[in-house]
Amino acid sequence: MTTSRSFVIRHSSFVIGLLCCLMFLNPGLAAAEVVSSGELVERCQFYDGKVVTFRGEVVGDVMIRGEFAWINVNDDAYSKGSRKLAGYNSGQSIWCRADDAKLIEVTGDYRHVGDIVEVRGMFNRACPEHGGDMDIHANEVRVVRRGRSISHPIENGKIRAASILFVISFALFALGRILRWRRLRGRAPEPEA
């Protein structure tokens, strides 16, 4: 009995140790529970009705509808704070309790990277409650990281370009007026009618 228990303990610690090593070597495996929006759309039949974990940036508006709310959560490259161009936005719509939605303070827009939330809930490829929308009905919404402001410092090159173009267009406008005035006074050649 003692021998068999020690055998189980020895082997289970070996298996746990092996799993830990694998997760350390392959972080993707460690985060395997978090599903991407791309995967949800491409394999929607597989994930339909399953409980999934989804993580990303809240963008736009938190739209409270009675006791519940809609939030739109992006898990694209921009949600990780990158401002480098990396294609279209991608994400998922989340139907959650209004109280959970009220935890969100910052939503992503021109001036902000929104709060990063982790959502756990049931994925619907065509939600019967919401007219066939693809959505996640959240059981739990957790703010993982607070959003932040994005600074947009004024670019001096743009000020210079705008100034030069203003001068050019003003000069052309003035020239046009002078030519018109001279034509009216008969000092400039009248074009063929």
Add this chain to the structure above:
Amino acid sequence: MIPRPRLADFKVIGFYSGKIVFGVGLLMVVPLVVALLFREWNPALDFLIGMFSCFSVGLLLQIVCFTRRDLTWMQGLVIASFSWLLAVVLGAMPHYLSGHFGCYLDSCFDLMSGYTTTGLYLLQDLDHISHSLNTWRHLLTYAGGQGIIVIALTFLIRGTAGAFKMYVGEGKEEKLLPNVIQTARAIWLVSLVYLGVGSLVLWVIAVREGMSLVRGFLHGVWVFMGTWSTGGFAPQSYNIGYYHSLPLEMVTMIIFVIGSFNFALHWAIWTGNRREIYRNIEVVSFFLTVMMTFTLVVVGLMRLGTYPDLMAIFRKGFYHLVSGHTTTGFMTIYSRELVRQWGDLAMLAIAIAMAIGASACSTAGGFKGLRVGIIFKALFQDIKRIVSPETAVIVQKFHHIRDIILEEKHVRGAMFIVLSFVGVHATCTMLGVYYGYPAVQALFDAVSAGSNTGLSCGVVSPAMPSLMKIAFIAAMWMGRLEFMAIFALVGFIVAAVRGK
């Protein structure tokens, strides 16, 4: 022997194109004001640069090419197509300077898509763009829907007999009033009244659905512009699916159906001729083709069991079908859902609807209901002729504002445009297949671009090959101007190079 264009031809084309480009610069005042209101300083500079570039080029052309000559047909058509190209290249400046585009070609793609009310876009990270850039995107579709030449005719060009020739070059032929300038103003009157009412309704819905007053107002105006113009641009990357709102979907559907009707029909109803809505060939044709294509969509979706109930089939299937048929391009599903959930049959049904399109002289694209109606009437006439005695005289009529006897010139004109569209769709599809996209997906997005719709199953993306981007830009341009003006421009260039 082709006669080489004279200097006077170039001057007329340059002068009027200059006026239209100046008008595009004036349009940028609207997003500039929005940028200043929301303290978006960099976008404000982008719009100043774009605006002064348009003013400089416009004024330079007007000074160098000053003329008092009236337009010939050829000049009017060339001005229409050339000024659209200039407006795209110069109008793309604020887009490019925003930093949301991989290259200048991508920003030109979005500009052409906006002016032509297509709604496809290559802009990246849409969810983080400024309010002013979003205003500019939607204003483009609103202005493009009425026609940038219509704008110039309304505000910048005094009545000339040749003005009608530019107006026709932009794909519109209807004269609501005897004078083309008055017609242009009538088009604007109709559009501005709807803008006020429609934006207000959408604002109320947006606030009721949980948006703040300010954002609700902005979204109301933007979505109205995208809807009325059958443009399909939306302020967020989720498109109309962002709002998760049945009332908003219903109201947008009503607006884009109204927007897709002929301005002459609007005018007839405004001036008391309400029976026109039941008798007009375009309305009848639209109703029949919607029913036929919707049946195909339902069969396709039910066969695959895509949606759990009839309400969902209606909400998704009918919305996207009508969105495609009116060439709007609004979506409440992800692009890739079309491929993963809808299947080929439903996608092909939507592609047929997009190809047919809505009414002539409206904000919509496609073959147009009038032409489809004429071709079917001609077909019935031929069948009647076959089954009737040889001595019988078969007269076929169609109703468009008034009863018109169907003649060969109507059928020839309709067939010419329809075949040109088919050629453009086929070319873009082939190109997509050449680059490795599956045929149905390549066809879907090609038809969407050529018919100025904007629905996409994922072929159109910033990663698309440059040649495809150029082909799609050309398809949108040709589809909007309906070929004659483009053929005139090509003929003019050939004559300038090879003429004697």
